[in-house]
Amino acid sequence: MSFLQDPSFFTMGMWSIGAGAVGAATLALLLANTDIFLSKPQQATLEYLEEIDLKTLEKEPRTFKAKELWEKTGAVIMAVRRPGCFLCREEAAELSSLKPKLDELGIPLYAVVKEQIKTEVEDFQPYFKGKIFLDEKKMFYGPQRRKMMFMGFVRLGVWNNFFRARNGGFSGNLEGEGFILGGVFVLGSGKQGILLEHREKEFGDKVNPFSVLEAAKKIKPQISASEKK
Numbered sequence: 001m002s003f004l005q006d007p008s009f010f011t012m013g014m015w016s017i018g019a020g021a022v023g024a025a026t027l028a029l030l031l032a033n034t035d036i037f038l039s040k041p042q043q044a045t046l047e048y049l050e051e052i053d054l055k056t057l058e059k060e061p062r063t064f065k066a067k068e069l070w071e072k073t074g075a076v077i078m079a080v081r082r083p084g085c086f087l088c089r090e091e092a093a094e095l096s097s098l099k100p101k102l103d104e105l106g107i108p109l110y111a112v113v114k115e116q117i118k119t120e121v122e123d124f125q126p127y128f129k130g131k132i133f134l135d136e137k138k139m140f141y142g143p144q145r146r147k148m149m150f151m152g153f154v155r156l157g158v159w160n161n162f163f164r165a166r167n168g169g170f171s172g173n174l175e176g177e178g179f180i181l182g183g184v185f186v187l188g189s190g191k192q193g194i195l196l197e198h199r200e201k202e203f204g205d206k207v208n209p210f211s212v213l214e215a216a217k218k219i220k221p222q223i224s225a226s227e228k229k
Helices: 007-032 046-050 086-096 099-105 120-127 150-154 156-167 209-216
Strands: 053-055 063-065 075-079 109-113 131-134 183-187 194-199
Touching: 046 183, 075 086, 086 109, 086 120, 086 156, 086 209, 099 209, 109 120, 120 131, 183 209, 194 209
Parallel strands: 075 109, 109 131
Antiparallel strands: 053 063, 053 131, 075 183, 183 194
16 A cells, blocks of 8 residues: 555556546536536417407506507517627627618517516616516417526637627626526417517527528518508
């Protein structure tokens, strides 16, 4: 057992343990930057979305079925992960840049939020040029709600999104729930269906504005009986 008294044996052992720890950490970091551990989104159906209860943000809120938003004209709807998040504000501003073209097409732009905290929705409004509603049951974030926790902070894509938004002049705060991932929908009128469904896979995973506009152009507004005459 004399080898146990050899200093080089102890040094080699510590080096092996250290190398193993570094290797494990490196592997964990590499895996965290793949999509292996990301929860796969469950696609929504039109029937599911139609029956969601939404509330207006007035002093005396009105509760209504979400299908009112798109059944006649279609709609573009952003499910906001967190109004105070500077990444969400960046995406909201990009969607709002489409509003003049959406107005020409007669298609409204809306957003839903999970909660109403302090002045968070009011402070979000300068970035988003459409009406905002409350989805208390977080149904627009389902059918299967997906969360990104602290793994998001070791993903290179997330850090790239952080720098992009910061360089774009966007800022925010840490108010509210921000782990349940959001998305963007383009919904046709009537029973035309879901024309685009973008599910955020990580913090700052924005929808492509061009894809939104192309989907919106496919919407066929409902024609009333009086207009047919």
